[in-house]
Amino acid sequence: MSAESTDTKFIVPIKGVEKSIKLDDRAKSELHAIGMMDDKGKLKLKGVSPKMLKRMKMEAVDCPVFKKELGFIQCYVCSNFHSRIMGKVYCKGEPLT
Numbered sequence: 229m230s231a232e233s234t235d236t237k238f239i240v241p242i243k244g245v246e247k248s249i250k251l252d253d254r255a256k257s258e259l260h261a262i263g264m265m266d267d268k269g270k271l272k273l274k275g276v277s278p279k280m281l282k283r284m285k286m287e288a289v290d291c292p293v294f295k296k297e298l299g300f301i302q303c304y305v306c307s308n309f310h311s312r313i314m315g316k317v318y319c320k321g322e323p324l325t
């Protein structure tokens with residue numbers, strides 16, 4: 229039995245924001261730990277061009293797990309992130325603290 233099809237618990241629409249939402253400290257230290265952020269706090273997401281990164285900064289989700297609005301970059305690197313299809317995040321919805 230494959231877990232793939234049951235992986236997604238929430239389908240979360242991605243919305244545009246006027247002002248980019250800052251990464252919180254938790255996201256920053258996680259990004260740093262997995263090598264996606266350098267010591268200067270500059271993001272280095274694999275396979276994401278600077279242009280895409282710029283666009284991602286102006287996107288956000290109302291996260292059903294953390295129950296708050298989060299910038300899309302934070303969502304993208306979240307362990308619950310499964311995929312992004314047609315402007316929606318497929319979220320595994322595991323409880324996270």
Ligand code: SF4
Pocket residue numbers: 240289290291292293294298302303304306307308309310317318319320321
């Ligand atoms: S992937 Fe993470 S940040 Fe994104 S909606 Fe799911 S729990 Fe929230």
